[in-house]
Amino acid sequence: MTGEASNTSGFVRFLSDNYDDGFLFAGVSSRRLTNTELMAHLERHPAVTSGVVAVEIAGRSAEGRPIPLISFGTGPTHVLMWSQMHGDEPSATLGLLDVFSALERFPDREEIAEIFNRTTVKVLLMLNPDGAERFQRRTGQSVDLNRDAATLRTPEARLLKSLRDEFEPEFGFNLHDQDPRYTVGDSGKVTTIAFLAPAFDAAKSDNPVRIRAKKLAAEMAEMLHPYIGGHIARYDDAYDGRSFGDSMQRWGTSTVLVESGGSIGDPEKTHIRKLNAVMLLGALHSIATGGYERADLGRYDTLPYNTKNLFDRIIEGVTLTFGDDAPPIVADLGVNFREDVDLQTRAVTRVPVIADIGDLSIFSAGERVSGQGRTIAAATLRIGEPLGE
Numbered sequence: 114m115t116g117e118a119s120n121t122s123g124f125v126r127f128l129s130d131n132y133d134d135g136f137l138f139a140g141v142s143s144r145r146l147t148n149t150e151l152m153a154h155l156e157r158h159p160a161v162t163s164g165v166v167a168v169e170i171a172g173r174s175a176e177g178r179p180i181p182l183i184s185f186g187t188g189p190t191h192v193l194m195w196s197q198m199h200g201d202e203p204s205a206t207l208g209l210l211d212v213f214s215a216l217e218r219f220p221d222r223e224e225i226a227e228i229f230n231r232t233t234v235k236v237l238l239m240l241n242p243d244g245a246e247r248f249q250r251r252t253g254q255s256v257d258l259n260r261d262a263a264t265l266r267t268p269e270a271r272l273l274k275s276l277r278d279e280f281e282p283e284f285g286f287n288l289h290d291q292d293p294r295y296t297v298g299d300s301g302k303v304t305t306i307a308f309l310a311p312a313f314d315a316a317k318s319d320n321p322v323r324i325r326a327k328k329l330a331a332e333m334a335e336m337l338h339p340y341i342g343g344h345i346a347r348y349d350d351a352y353d354g355r356s357f358g359d360s361m362q363r364w365g366t367s368t369v370l371v372e373s374g375g376s377i378g379d380p381e382k383t384h385i386r387k388l389n390a391v392m393l394l395g396a397l398h399s400i401a402t403g404g405y406e407r408a409d410l411g412r413y414d415t416l417p418y419n420t421k422n423l424f425d426r427i428i429e430g431v432t433l434t435f436g437d438d439a440p441p442i443v444a445d446l447g448v449n450f451r452e453d454v455d456l457q458t459r460a461v462t463r464v465p466v467i468a469d470i471g472d473l474s475i476f477s478a479g480e481r482v483s484g485q486g487r488t489i490a491a492a493t494l495r496i497g498e499p500l501g502e
């Protein structure tokens with residue numbers, strides 16, 4: 114490791130150690146954040162009131178909601194981040210509120226000064242506010258914004274594209290949440306963060322733009338290794354010219370897709386929010402110093418892909434009865450918790466839903482409980498339906 118690369122790892126350690134009582138933006142705790150709430154939080158955010166970051170309304174969603182753009186730094190290297198183009202994927206949005214806090218909180222850290230002096234960063238914090246309002250993936254017009262990079266039919270997609278064309282970022286961060294039940298390769302371990310340096314063509318070719326993205330992704334995986342080693346995966350790399358990550362790469366912006374996944378026992382993903390904050394600051398520092406250039410490409414190439422899903426809970430060895438129709442059998446029940454959001458109160462109800470029935474011994478689970486001695490009438494169980502408990 115050279116000096117500059119180890120600078121970033123020291124910075125990451127400092128950030129991780131000083132998060133909870135340091136730069137966690139305590140104003141926001143709910144993942145079901147609306148655009149109105151986000152705008153109110155920004156108005157009183159210490160980084161905004163102190164002028165450390167600048168906020169403007171970059172544009173409006175189809176239904177007229179403001180899309181905030183946060184800017185900081187004056188350096189020559191341009192970096193564009195966009196979060197929550199899928200309305201129900203807010204982990205990075207919350208993490209970025211913490212990033213802004215750190216910029217304000219630690220002005221004397223050399224690494225923060227390097228970020229300010231060597232990069233100019235623009236952040237579209239909630240690109241799909243109409244979807245966020247409904248806590249749904251798609252826009253208010255029912256479009257998957259991440260399949261609109263080619264046709265640019267939605268105002269949100271046009272905003273992102275025009276910002277790219279005008280700002281000409283060297284680096285792009287495409288920030289999402291993925292299914293929290295993916296596992297890493299064949300390890301059975303839940304994927305907490307997945308990375309991808311998206312392909313810019315169907316042959317998945319490499320060019321300097323994509324290589325730079327792969328190196329940055331390798332650097333970010335390395336940063337997270339001490340905290341979530343074994344829980345880091347690579348996202349599916351099939352090319353889709355309608356996606357923004359693939360298109361940005363094609364347009365010449367070295368783009369890293371970050372997918373916030375799952376964390377056992379942490380359904381509100383507070384740890385993943387912290388990881389986002391720490392990792393994005395670390396990545397900015399690595400860009401500022403050029404440390405990522407020395408990253409080991411093999412670190413990226415050997416990241417296992419996301420594979421099969423785990424179950425939130427497996428109840429092992431339940432006895433299922435069939436009345437007079439058939440003799441009883443013993444089976445495992447795979448249960449996942451569906452999150453029902455009350456759009457008025459933003460309250461969340463976690464409903465156990467039957468996902469599978471049978472021999473589930475090959476699957477991993479958030480928790481395994483014994484069903485021995487438990488008898489359930491099979492007629493009351495239906496895949497995809499709530500489990501009465």
Ligand SMILES: [Zn+2]
Pocket residue numbers: 199202289290
């Ligand atoms: Zn997404």
